[in-house]
Amino acid sequence: MKMKLKRSHKALIAIVVAIPLSLIALSTGVKLAGESWLHKHGNPEAKIGDFFFNPFTGRVEFGKIVGGRGENQRLSLFRAEVDLEYWPLFKKRIFLKEVKVSGITLNVEQNEAGELIFGGISLPTPQEPQDAPADDSGEPWGFGVGSIVLEDIDITYRDPSISANVDLKSAEVSSLETWTPLAESPYSVLLSLNGGEFELDGKVRPFAEEVTAKGDLTIDQLPLAWITPILKDSGISSFDGALSLDISHDIAFMKEAGTLTADYKGEVDLSGLKVERNPAIVSLGAAKWAGSGGLNELITLKGVISLGDFSASTVEGGELLTLNALTLNDLSMDGPEKISFGELLVKGLSALKTPSGETFTLNEALINDLSLVDSSRLEVGRAALDTFAVNLSRNKDGQLSFAELLKPFEASDGGSEGEAAPQSAQAASKSNNFSYSIGEVELKGDNSFTFKDDSVSPNYKSNIEEILLTVSEIDSSKIEHPSPFDLHIATDRYGKIDGAGEWTLFKEKPNGSLKLKIDSLNLAPLTSYSQRHIGYRLDSGVLGVNTEATVDEGVLKTVAYIDLKRFEMSSLTPEQKDEYTEELGVPVTLIISLLKDKDENISLEIPMEGDLDSPDVGIGPTVAIVVKKAILSGAKMAAINYFSPLGALSLAGKAFDLLTALSFDPIIYADGDPQLSEEAKAHLDTVAALMDDRPGVSLRFMGVATESDRLVFAKAEAERLAEERAKAAAAEEKMESTTDSGDVEKVDSVNVESVDTKSNEIGASGGAEEEAAQAESAPEPAAPPLPEIDNEVLYELARTRSSRVKDYLTSKGIAQERIIEMSPLIKSGESDLPAVEISL
Template sequence: MAEPQQTPPTALYRRRWFRRSLVAFAVLVIVLSLLPVAIRYAAIHVLQDQGIQHVEIADVDLNLFTGEVGLTDVGISGDGLGRATLSRLYVNLAISALFSKRLALQQLELQGLELDVQQTETGVWQVAGISPPTPAQTTASEVEQTPAEPWGIAVDQLKLVGISVHLSMPQLQSDVRIDELRLSQLASWQPQQAAHYEAQLRIDQAPLMLSGTMQPFADTPQFAGKLELTQLPLALAAEFARDAGIENLSGELAISTEFRARILAGMPAVETTSALALTALTLQQGQYRMQAQRLAWRGQVNYLPPADEQDLGLRADGTLMLQRFVLGDEQAGLQLVQLQQLDVDTMVLGEAQQLSIKHIAFDQLELLQKGEQRLLKTAAISVTDVSFDGQQHLAIKDVVLNGLAVHAVLSADGEVELVSQLQASGATQAQDPGSETVAATAQDEVPPFRFELARLHVADDSRLHFKDNSIDPAFEADIKPFSLTIAHVDTAALDQAMEVDLRGVINGQDQITLDASLRPFGDTLDLQAEGKITALDLPPLSPYANQAMGYYLKRGQLNSSLTASIEADQLDANIHVVLQKFAIEEGDPSKHKGFSDRLSMPLDAALSLLRDKHGTIELDIPVQGDISDPQFDVSQVINKALAKATKTAVTGYLALMLQPWGAMLIAADMLSDAGSVSLQPLAFPPGETGLGREQQDYLVKIAALMQQRPEISLNICGVASQQDRQALLALRQQSEQGQASSSDNTPPADEAIDNQQLLDLAMQRARQVKAQLIERGIEAGRLFTCQPDMQNAASNAPLVKLFL
C-alpha cells in the first residue's frame, strides 16, 4: 500500500498570525517613529492654544520603554517682549511608579535655559512674554467635590546647568545665572529622608554658593544649609531706595551664613549664624550724605514666632563693626559725624525687643566740623553694660570719654556758630502741632521713661575751649586738663542723690573744682555743692562785668569758694570772694550808676574801703532765691547779691573803724538803700561853731580812715537849723539886756535872725570840720563842702553831715 503523500509545511510568512503580528509590529514601529513628531506638534498646538505666540521645538526624543524623554532647542515667546530658549531637556521617568500614582523622576537635566521674566508698569508678571492665565471660576459642585488622592513625587537626581534668568522690573534690572544646581534624594513618600541640594549662582556677576539639606514633606518641614554671597552691588536696589528718598546708593554686600529653617504650626522659624558685610557704602537722602567704608555683623540672627503682640520675633546675638563712617550736610557744608571705628561687642536682642550690649567702643568720634573748625572730638568712648527692656527702661553701667576736645565758638549774635549753621540748614524741623498732641496722649498711656547711668567719666586728658565773639574784645578760655564724673543717675529714684565731680585748669593757670550732690528728678530740686576757683585772671572777663555792672575790670585775680544748698527749689548759697590787686574803671554809665545806687556809694570807693594793706579784698556774697519762680534769673540774683554784700561789708568795716560812732552808721544803713554812705554826723551846740572834745576824737578816727584809704573822699555838709535861729536870737537878747523895750515897729523875734545868717553858720561849721581834717594830714582835694540850704530847717538839728 502506498504511503500517503505528506502536505508540505506552509511558509512562516504565509501564516496568518505571523502576518498579523508583522503588521502590528510595523504599525507600532511607525507609531513610535511618528510619536515624537506628533508629540512635538501636539505640544506646539497646545502651547499656542494657551496664548503663546511663538513655539519652536527642534527635536523630541522619546523612549516609552525606559521612560526617557528629551527635548532640544526649544524656544517660546508670548505677546510681550520676553522669550525663553532651552538647549536641552532630559527626563528619565520611572514608568512602573505611575501605577502607584507616583511621579518618580530618576533623572532630570536642564541645560542652556535663557528666560526673560518681566514685571510691567501695572504690576503684572510675564514669563517669556507670557502673561499668567486668568484664574478660572470655581463652581459650587467643584467646591463640594472630594479632592482626589494626591500624587507622590520624587526626584532621584536633578541637574540644572547654564540657566540664565533676565529679570526686568520698573525698579530693578538684573541677570541671575545658575551655573549649576543639583538636587537628589527627594521623595514625598519618604518625608524624613533628607534631600541634598547644591547650587552655584551669579547675581550680576556676584557669586552665590548655596548647599545643604531639606525635608519639605516632613510633619515639621525643615531646611538647612550654607549660603555665601560676595560682591553683590547695592546699586541693584537703587530704584527701591529712591522710593524711600534715598539717592546715589552704592556699595557691595557680602553674606556668609549657615541657616536652619522650620515651619512650626504654619509659622516660619529661622536660625542663622551669619557674617554680613557692607563695603564702600554711599547713599544720600535729601541734603544728607552718608558714607561708610565697612559695616559688618557677625553672630546669630534668628526669627521665631512672636511670643505676644509686643514681640517682633527677631532674636540676635553677635558683634557689630562700623569703619570710617561719615555723615554730612551738603546744604550747610557741615560734616555732622565722622567716626573712625565703632565696635559693638556681644549685642543680644531678645524677646519683646529686650536689648543688652556688653561693650561699645567709639574710636575718634567727631561732631559738627566745617573746615578747620570742629565742635567736638573724642579719642575714644567706652560704654559698658547697656540694657533696654524694650519698653521704658534704659540702663548703662559705665561711660568713659578719653581725649574729649570741645571747641565752642559764639558768633557776634551770641549763638554757637556750627550749631546755628546746622539749624539754618533745616536740620532741626519744627514738630507738627498735631503730632505733639498725639505724643502727649501716648505718653499718658505708658509709664514714664526710666534712664539709669551708674557713671559718666570724662578723663583728665580732655579739653574745653570756649570763644565768645559777641563781646569786644572777644573772650577766650581754654580749660585743660578737664575732668568730669557724674554718678548714680536714675530718673526713677527720686530720693537717690546724683554725684558730680568736676576738675579743670583754665588757661594753664586758673583752677576750678566742683563737688555736688543733687536730686534733680523730683517735683523740686535738692542740691548740696562746694566749689572753688583759684587764681582766675579777671581782665579777660571785663566785657561781661561791663554788661552786668557797668565797670571794666582793669586788673586783678579772683580766688573764690562756693557753698550752695537748694531745698525744695529754695536756693541758699554763699560765695566767698578774695580779690587780689583788683582795679576797676567805669564803663556803661547807665549800668554802673544803677549798681552804685545799690551800694550807696560808687563801687570804686566801696572797694577802696575793703582793700587791706596788701590790696586784697575779701567778701562773702550770700545768694538766695526761689529757682522755681519764672522771674528767677541767676545772673540778676548774683548781681544784686554782690551789691548787697559789698554794701554790707563796707558798712561793717566803717562801723568797726569808727567805733564807738559806728552804731549810728549801721542804723542809717538799715533805714536807707539809696544815696552815699552816711557817717555819723557831727553835732554842734545850737548857735556855736566850735568842736568839742568828742567831735575832735571822732575827726581823728575819720582822718585815720582816710589816711589808710587814700582812694576815698569825704563830703562835708553843714545843715541850717531853726534851733540855731533861736539860739542866736537868745544871745542877741542877752547882749541888749538893760536897754529900753523896743517900739511897736520892732520886727518879731523869729525874724530878727535872717536865713542867710543860718546858712553862713552852717557853712562855717563845714569849713571848721574841713580845716580840722586838713590839719590832720588829709589833702584838701579829697574834702568837699556842700552849699547849705533852708530845706527842713524846722526839723534839722545843729550838725554837719559826713558822706563818703
Template sequence: GTVEVKEILLKKYSPYYRENILFDVHDGALDIKTHYTYSNDDKAPVMQLNGLEAGLNSLRLRRIGDEKDVIAIPVTTVKDTVVDFEKKDVLIGGLYSQKGIINVKRFKDGKWNLGSLIKGGEWSLRNLLKKPAAPAGKDQKGKAVVPEKPWQITLKSLLAEGYGIQFEDAQPSEPVTMVADRIKLQEENLSTIANTKAKVLLTCRINKTGSVSVNGSFGRNPVTGNLKVNAKTIDIAPFQPYFTDKVKIIVTDGEVSAKGSVLLGYSKVAGVQVTYKGEASLTKFASVDKINAEDFLKWNSLYFSGMDIGYAPLSVNISEVALTDFYSRFIINPDGTMNVQNIVAQEEEKAGVKVAAVTVPQGMATKENQSQDSKAKVRTGDASADKKDTVQKMIRVEKFTLQGGTVNFSDHYIKPNYSANFLEIGGRVTGLSSEETRMADVDLRGKLDNYAPLEISGKINPLREDLYVDLKVDFRDMDLSPVTPYSGRYAGYTIEKGKLSLSLQYLIVKKKLDAQNRVFLDQLTLGDKVDSPDATKLPVKLAIALLKNRKGEIELNLPVTGQLDDPKFSLGSVIIKILINLLVKAATSPFALLGAIFGGGEELSFLDFDPGSHSLGEPGIKKLDTLVKALHDRPALKLEIEGHVDLEKDKEGLLQYLFHKKIKAQKLKEIVKAGKTAVPVDEVKIEGSEYPKYLKMAYKAEKFPKPRNFIGIAKDLPVPEMEKLMLTHIEIKDDDLRSLASQRALTVKDYIIKSGEVEQERVFLVEPKTLQPEKKEKLRDSRVDFRLK
C-alpha cells in the same frame, strides 16, 4: 517614579504668574529633579516628593519699568528635599547660593522696592518678628472651627556667600547710599515649627571699611534668640542725611564698634523683647558747624562698657562711659546768637522740639498727648498709668569719666573779639541712677588757659523726676585783663590788671534753688576810659573803690533763692540785677554801702554839731573813728568835707559861744598870772559860784557904753542886765557863720588826718555853695557833709 526637567526659562512662562507679581523676570533658568510617590485611596490622594533637587541659574528680577535688576543671583541650588503634601511638611536638606546682588531701595514716599514686588506684599522687621495670630475659635454661626494645619518648613542647611547688598534711601532730603558686601550667611535647622531654634552665622563688610559678624541661635515661633554680635569700625558719615535736616552740623568722621550679645524674647504683655549686653564705642568722631565752617564737636573715643540695655520694658544699665580727648567749640556769632542754639534746625524748633521734658498735669492733658500716650501703651502692651515712673527707675550709669577735654570759646559779637580755652577737662561722675534715693558723686576739674583751675564737686541726680543738685564750684585766679573787650563795652573802662576767683554752691531740692555765689577779685584795676554807647553811666570806679580793701581785694557774697518752676525766675537775671543794684547803691548811697561793711550805715555821710560849736562831741568822735577805719581799709577812696550852718540856730549858738568865750577869757588871764599852765580858752571851765565874778570882769572889759550914775561912774548891775548888755553888743556877721562852717570842716579834717590812718592827700575841704545845706529829713543844718570819690 522620577521626574526631571531642565532649562525651564522662567521668562517664557510669565503669562502663568504675571497676575500675582509686580516685577519682570528678566532672566533665569530652573532645573528640577525629584522622586515621587502617589496613591489615591478612599480618603484622599496622597503624594510625596523625595530627594528633590533644584537649581536656579542666572536669576534676574526687575521692577516693572526699571532698567536695573532688583535681585540678581547667578547660582542657587536646593538638595535633599522632601515634601509631604498630606502632612504639609517640607524638609530642605540644603540650600546653597553665591554671588547674589540685591538692590534695596526706599522711595521718597517711604515704600520699599522689595515690599512691592508682589501684589499686597509688605515686609518689615516688625512683621518678620511678629508672632502669628491665633485662629478664630468659632465661625459666624457659633460653631467651633478647627484650624487648618499650616505648612511646616524646615531648612537643615543654608549657605549664601559672596553676596552684596546695595542700599539706597531716597526719603531723606539727601539720598543715603550704602553697600554691604562679602556677605556670608550660614544657618542650620531654620524652621517654622514652634519652639525650634536655628544656628546662624552672618559676616559682611560695610562700606568697604567696617565689618559685622553675628553668630548664635534664633527662633521665630516664638521669637527667641541669643546672638553674639561683633561690629567693627563702621563709618557713620554715610548716615549724615538722616539728621542733616534736624541739625546744622556735618559729621566728617566717626567709627562705630560694638561687641556683645543680643538676646531676643517674647511675652504676651510686652511683645518682642530685646536686650543687648556688651560694649560699644564711637571713635574718631568729628563734626563741623555748617554756619561757621569750624570744628564743633570731636573726640578720640566715646566708650561704653558693661552695657545691659533692654527694650520692653526699657532699661539702661551701663558700668562705665568714658569720653577721652574731646573738643568742643562754642561761638557767639556777630549777630549775638550762639552756634549751639543754631545747631537745631528752625523747622524742628517750630515743631515744638525742646530740650527740657514737659509734664502735663493730671486732668490737663491735651487730646494729642492722650493719643500719644495711648499709642505708647499699645506698643508696649502696658496699661499701667505709672509706666513712665517704672521706666525712669531703670536707668543706671555706674561711672562716667572724662579725660583730656578742651572747650574753645570765641565771642565774635564783642569788639575786639574775645577767645578763651578750657583745657585738661577731666574727672568722673559715679552712681548715676534714676532711683529716687540714689545720688551721683561729681568730681570734675579743668583749667582756663592753663592757669585758672576749675573744680566741680558734689552730688546730683538729674535722672529722677524731681531734680536734685548739691554742687560746689571753685574757680580760681582767672586773669581779667583779657576780658577787657567786655569791661570796655559794658563798664566803660579797660582792665589794667586783676584776678577773679569764684566759690559757688548750688542746692536744688524739690525745684527750689538755694545758691551761694562768692566772688573774690584781687587787685582789680581799671585802665583807660572807653567810649562805648553800651557802657553804664553808673560810677563803676567808685563802686570798686568802695568795695576794694587795703589789700586790693574785693569780696562779694551774692545769695540767690528761687523756684525753678517759676517762669519769672532766672538765676542769671537775678545775679545781674544784684550787681546793677550794687552800682546804683554806689551812685546814690555810697555811705550806706560802706556802712553795711563797717557799720554806721547812711549815718556816716554827715556829722552833726551843736549850734554855734565846731567841737567834736563823744558821738561825733565815735562816728569819725568808724569813718577813719573805713577809709583806711579802702585806700582808693577820697573824702570831700563840706561844712554848713543853720542860719538861725547857729547865729544864736555862735552868739552864746562868743559870750561865754569872753567870760572864760577872764578866768584864763588869772590862770596865766598865777603861773599855771595855760589851756585853750574853750577848755576853761567856769563853776557856778565863779560865774558872777568872771561875768563882771568880762563886762568891765567890754568897750561899749555902760550905764553910769549921776557922778559918771559905771553902775554895778545885776547878772541878768550885764548878760543882756553884753549879748546885745555882740554882732554875728555872715563871715562869722562862714568861718564857723569852715572851722567845722577843718576840725573834722584834722581829726581824720591826725588819726594817722588816712593820708592827707586823700582828704579835701570843699567850699559850700550855700552856707545852709540842702534840707534833709531828720538832719540838722548844723553839720558837715561827706562825699566819696
C-alpha cells in the same frame, strides 16, 4: 523563489516599523504643538529644535528652544532631560529618576497692570484656588525625584520698580520623595544675583510634618543699588553698598501650627554703604555682625556688631558727622524687650565740621553693661567719655559757626505746620513708665571747650583746658535718691572751678548740696558782655568764690565768700543811671571803691536764699536773679558794716539806699570854737584808719556853723565893745582933771583926796545900807542890743574847722587829694550843732 512571511512575522515587522514611526510622529507632534502654543502666546517666531521621548525607558529629551520678542523678552533652552520610572506608578507614585536642565535664558517682566510675561509669553492672571473635593479613593499619589540638576540658567526679572538678573550656575538636589518624608535631601546651589555670588549647601526635608533645612549660606558682595527704586517712597534717592554673609542655619517649619523656628551662626558684612536722602548723605565703610541667633517665640541674637568709617554729610558736601569705629561687644537679645550689651565702644568721633575745624571731636566713648529690660527700663553700668573737644564760634551776626550746615534740614522740615498728632494713650503710658539708671558717668582725659564770639566788641574768646566730671547713682525711678557728683574745670590757663556734692536729679522740688570753689577766674574778657547787657566795662578783676550751698525742697540756701582782686569797673555813660545805681543808691563805681581794701581787693560774705521752683522762670534764671539780688544786698551790707565805726546806719531791714545808709557821725565842736577836741581827734583817728584800709575811698568834709556860733560871737563882740567904751571914758575923765589944776593944786588935791578917801572909808559902813536900798529901788538900765555878726564870720569859722580836719588827717598819712573840703554851710535850726560833716 518568493518566501511568504507568516502573519505573525508581518505583524512583528509592522510593530517594529510602527514604533519608531510613532515615536517620530509623537515627537514631531509634541514639537509642533509646543511651537503652536508659543506662537499663540506671543512668540510667533519661537522654535523647538529637538524633542525625543522613549516610552520604553521613560526618557524625555528636548532642547534648542528659541523664542522671545527682542532683547528684553528672551526665551531659550539649550537642553532638558527627564527620566521617568514606570514601576513606581503601580504604587501610585510618580518618580523621576533624573531631571537635567541647562542653558536657559529667560526674561521675566511684570507690567504696571501686574501681568507676568515670561520670554514674551503673557500668562493669564492666576485665579483664586477653589477647594478641591475630598478624595476618598484611597492613598494619594506620591511624587519623587532622584536628582535635579540645573546649569547655566540666566533669568532676568524686571518690573516698574526694580530689575534683577539671576545667573544660576549650578543647582542640585537629590532624594526628593513624598513617601519618605523624614529622609533628608541634600542640595547645593551656586548662583549670582546682580553680580553678587550665592552659595548654598545643606540638607532639606520638605515633605515632613516639620519641614527642616540645615546648611550653610554664603553671599559674596551682593550689590544693593538695584533696590533703590523700592525705597523711593521713603524719600531715599540713592542706595548703594554690598552685602556679604557666611552663616550656618537650622530652619524648621511646623505645617499644622504654622510656626517657624530658626537658628543661625556666622558673620554678616555690609561694605561701601551709601544712602542719600535729601538733604543728607550717609556713608558706612564697613559694618559687621559675628555671632549666633535664633527665631523662636522671640528673636534672639548674640555676638559682636562693629561699624567702621561712618560719615554723614549734606548733599552740598558739608560734613555733619564722622566716626572711625563703633563696636558692640557681648550683644545679647531675647526679643525686642530684652537687649543687652557688655560693652559699647566709640572711637574717633567728630561732628559739624566748619572752615575753622570740627565743632566736636571725641577720642573714645565707652559704655559698659547696657541693657534694655521689658522695653521700659534702660540700665547702664558705666559711661565714660575720654578726651573730647568742643569748638564753638559765633560770627558778627550772632550766628553759630555750624548753623549753615543745618540750614538744609530746616528747609526740609517745612512740611505740615499743624500740631503733631496726639500720642496714643498706650504710647503715652509707656513713655511715662520708662525709666533708666546709670551707675556712673565720667568725663576724663584731655577735654577742652573753646568759644569765640565775634558778635561782641571786643571779640570774646574763652578756652577751658580741663573738664573732669563724675556723676554716679543716677536712677530716674528713685526720685528721692541723690546722685553724687564731682567737677573740676580749668579755664584760660589760670582759672579753676571745683565743685562736689549731690543732687536729686529727677525730683520736681530738688534736694541737694554743693561745695564750690572758684579760683583765679579772670573777669576782664567778660567785658564784651557786661558792656552790652549792663552798660559797664569790666576793666580788670580776678574772681574767687568759696561756698557751701544746700537745697531743701527746691529752696536754695548758701553763704558765698567772694574775693575780687584788682577789680575795676567803669560805666559807659557819664550819668551812670541804671538799675544797679538805683538799687544801690550810689554809682556802682563808688560802691566798688568803698569795698576795696588797701591792696585793692574786695571781700564779700553774701547770704543767698531763693526758691528754684519759681513758676515764672526756670532754675537757671531763678538762680541768676537770686545771685544778683544777693550780691547787691551783700555789697550794701559789706560797705555799711565796714564803715559802721563812723556811725553808718543800719536800718534794720527797712528799705534804704546805700547813700542814706552811709551817713557818718559828724565831728562836733563847742559853740564858736574851731579847735579839735580830744574826742574829735579820736573820731578822726578812726576815719584815718578806715581810709588807710580803703585807698580808693575819698571823703568829703563840710564845715558847719550855726546860730549858736553867731550868739557866742555877738556876746564876745558886745563885751569887747563895752570894754573899749569903759576905757575911753576913763581916759577922757583923767585928761580933764589934768588940764584944770597946776602943780600946787595937784598937791593939795592929793591931800584932800587922801582925807576924803579916809573919811569915805570911815563912813562907808554907815552909808552902805542906804546905798543898797537906793539901788534896789532904782530901775535897772536896759541891756544894750547885741551887735550883728556878718555871715562871712561864720563861713570863715566853718572853713577853719574843715581845714583843721584836713590838716589832722594829712598828718596821719592820708593823701590830701582824698580829703575833699566842701563849701561851708550855715545852719539855723534849733537842733543844729556846730560840726564838720563827713560824707562820701
